[in-house]
Amino acid sequence: MLLQKEHAETYVQEHRYPLSLAPEMPSVWDLWQRSKTLEWDPQVDIPWESLNPEQYDPDAILAARRYWSRRTWGEYGAISESPALLLRFNLENRLPDLRFYFTMRTQEEGRHAEASWLMAERLGGYFPQPENPPTAGAVGTHGVRRMAFDPDTSLEGIFAALVCAAEEILIDVFKATLHKATNPAVRRLMQLILRDEVRHIAFGWKCLDAWAPTFTPETVTNIETAVITMIENVEFRGYRNLWLAIEGGDATPEEIDADRASCEAGLGGNTPEDEMKVFPDFVKKIRARMAPWGVELPLFHHPRLGAI
Amino acid sequence: METDPASLLKAYQGQEKAFIERRFPLRFTPEIPVIRELYNQAKGLRWDPTTDIPWARFDPDALADDVREAARLTWSRRAWSTYPGIGENTALLVRLCLESGALGMDAKLFLSFRPAEEAKHLEVCFMLAERLGGYMADPVDIELRELSNHPFAQAALDKELPIEAFVAALGALDDQLELNLATARLQSSRNEVMRQALRLIATDKQRHVMFAWGFLDARLSALAAAEKAIVIDAICELVEEVIFVGYRNACLLPSTIREVWLEADELAAKHGLGASSAEMERRILRVTVAQLRERLAVWGLVLPQFEHTELGII
Numbered sequence: 001m002l003l004q005k006e007h008a009e010t011y012v013q014e015h016r017y018p019l020s021l022a023p024e025m026p027s028v029w030d031l032w033q034r035s036k037t038l039e040w041d042p043q044v045d046i047p048w049e050s051l052n053p054e055q056y057d058p059d060a061i062l063a064a065r066r067y068w069s070r071r072t073w074g075e076y077g078a079i080s081e082s083p084a085l086l087l088r089f090n091l092e093n094r095l096p097d098l099r100f101y102f103t104m105r106t107q108e109e110g111r112h113a114e115a116s117w118l119m120a121e122r123l124g125g126y127f128p129q130p131e132n133p134p135t136a137g138a139v140g141t142h143g144v145r146r147m148a149f150d151p152d153t154s155l156e157g158i159f160a161a162l163v164c165a166a167e168e169i170l171i172d173v174f175k176a177t178l179h180k181a182t183n184p185a186v187r188r189l190m191q192l193i194l195r196d197e198v199r200h201i202a203f204g205w206k207c208l209d210a211w212a213p214t215f216t217p218e219t220v221t222n223i224e225t226a227v228i229t230m231i232e233n234v235e236f237r238g239y240r241n242l243w244l245a246i247e248g249g250d251a252t253p254e255e256i257d258a259d260r261a262s263c264e265a266g267l268g269g270n271t272p273e274d275e276m277k278v279f280p281d282f283v284k285k286i287r288a289r290m291a292p293w294g295v296e297l298p299l300f301h302h303p304r305l306g307a308i
Numbered sequence: 309m310e311t312d313p314a315s316l317l318k319a320y321q322g323q324e325k326a327f328i329e330r331r332f333p334l335r336f337t338p339e340i341p342v343i344r345e346l347y348n349q350a351k352g353l354r355w356d357p358t359t360d361i362p363w364a365r366f367d368p369d370a371l372a373d374d375v376r377e378a379a380r381l382t383w384s385r386r387a388w389s390t391y392p393g394i395g396e397n398t399a400l401l402v403r404l405c406l407e408s409g410a411l412g413m414d415a416k417l418f419l420s421f422r423p424a425e426e427a428k429h430l431e432v433c434f435m436l437a438e439r440l441g442g443y444m445a446d447p448v449d450i451e452l453r454e455l456s457n458h459p460f461a462q463a464a465l466d467k468e469l470p471i472e473a474f475v476a477a478l479g480a481l482d483d484q485l486e487l488n489l490a491t492a493r494l495q496s497s498r499n500e501v502m503r504q505a506l507r508l509i510a511t512d513k514q515r516h517v518m519f520a521w522g523f524l525d526a527r528l529s530a531l532a533a534a535e536k537a538i539v540i541d542a543i544c545e546l547v548e549e550v551i552f553v554g555y556r557n558a559c560l561l562p563s564t565i566r567e568v569w570l571e572a573d574e575l576a577a578k579h580g581l582g583a584s585s586a587e588m589e590r591r592i593l594r595v596t597v598a599q600l601r602e603r604l605a606v607w608g609l610v611l612p613q614f615e616h617t618e619l620g621i622i
Contacts, residue, residue, distance in 0.1 A: 018445035080405035110420025129332035
């Protein structure tokens with residue numbers, strides 16, 4: 001069957017050669033080089049001995065377990081979906097810098113998932129699913145895999161949506177709330193994730209900045225559509241933070257409040273007040289950052305954040 | 309026949325849509341401890357081609373022109389055969405995620421690391437070829453292009469192909485062959501830079517092979533007879549239509565294109581530059597197939613004998 005389908009051309013052969021391997025985007029090549037020197041291991045590089053969950057109120061621990069479980073599900077999305085982008089780079093014969101770097105990115109997302117799971121476990125137990133698990137929808141997926149294999153969705157649009165929107169807001173919130181994580185193990189984990197994610201975001205912006213001079217009106221529209229979809233259909237449906245879910249979804253009040261309660265206990269997470277401040281700033285930032293490309297992001301309307 | 313990128317994406321898209329992903333419950337608890345351990349080892353045994361190989365001690369100018377050119381060809385061709393591992397293992401990771409959130413986390417975590425390891429091996433091949441006079445990005449010869457370009461990444465995403473068949477063919481056979489060849493090339497290399505490069509690659513390859521056997525050990529016995537037959541068929545196809553025509557060994561390339569690559573390997577091997585002789589490579593292939601046959605018998609899988617005009621019956 002392995003070769004039969006190749007002979008029958010059910011499996012299609014990629015245009016592999018010439019197989020260029022020399023760096024062509026020094027800034028992205030540098031990210032690949034730096035990633036190799038900044039690898040870490042969730043098992044040994046977090047001061048787990050200072051986690052001491054027994055010193056916290058049980059309600060706070062429960063909230064933190066929910067928060068870190070939810071983070072695990074989100075990180076899993078990155079190992080289950082974004083690797084499809086690496087396949088796309090190969091199929092489209094994209095620059096070697098992109099392919100090399102994205103192999104490390106997949107590895108880093110795996111570490112983040114493992115680390116978040118370990119944190120939930122060691123706080124008292126990881127939750128393998130939401131209380132009301134979705135069949136499909138906001139909590140389950142950000143839809144990147146589908147976009148990655150869709151020839152009608154441009155790579156630029158995917159980068160803008162996944163990296164410059166979804167990952168950027170995640171990191172903005174991390175940066176704004178790191179100081180609230182008073183537990184040393186939690187803080188160290190957040191720092192290590194942040195260190196990797198900064199590279200992930202840099203990758204997206206560097207690529208798009210470099211390609212911007214070649215954007216066609218269609219590319220610009222594609223970017224606008226992808227970013228708007230990511231904000232309205234993913235962020236505003238509570239993929240990252242349930243408090244942002246406009247329609248409430250199936251989450252229980254305890255799940256929605258978990259980020260706040262965990263944050264206030266110093267165990268990671270963020271409060272609605274943090275979101276109220278960070279999210280509008282994030283939208284302003286990416287709107288300004290994408291404007292030179294000709295991308296015009298509209299005002300977004302959210303019942304709690306207002307018009308942003 | 310090579311296909312345009314949009315058609316390629318559509319083919320992958322069709323395969324992805326054949327799965328209905330059930331992400332929850334999303335379990336992280338180890339279920340195959342040996343694979344979780346391999347993942348942990350991968351984190352601990354990380355290395356960097358740019359800093360962990362003593363490049364400053366590599367002096368290509370000390371080599372005769374023909375020897376340097378031979379090694380350049382050998383390491384360029386090795387890059388072409390290393391590159392597919394990036395896509396194949398990425399596709400395998402995506403496949404496992406599509407199949408279930410509840411099963412296979414050990415394998416998923418392991419596979420989240422593997423493409424980067426393949427990329428490091430590729431970088432080593434590239435750096436060596438560059439220092440030997442320049443990496444060749446294209447085999448040029450159409451036949452060699454086709455022999456080194458198979459859509460195995462797409463096969464990894466094919467719902468109709470049991471995942472065990474893919475892992476048996478590409479892991480238990482092809483990865484094992486790569487490991488055995490890397491070990492033989494290490495033993496016959498005298499250049500310390502190449503020895504270090506091959507040692508680092510072989511260390512990763514050991515884990516890749518262990519992954520395949522650990523994965524198969526957990527799954528093969530549960531397969532129905534028809535699925536086991538597909539496993540054997542996949543291995544046979546890989547042996548007869550891929551390995552036997554020189555996918556890994558220049559000495560098995562078709563006679564029409566063999567000479568230049570075989571001479572390069574022989575000269576590089578003679579000077580201890582990371583290659584092994586044709587005689588040794590043929591022996592390694594026989595040993596690998598024999599090992600595979602013995603191990604598959606544990607699960608009642610019978611690997612038939614293969615006949616090759618030069619290798620005889622193996």
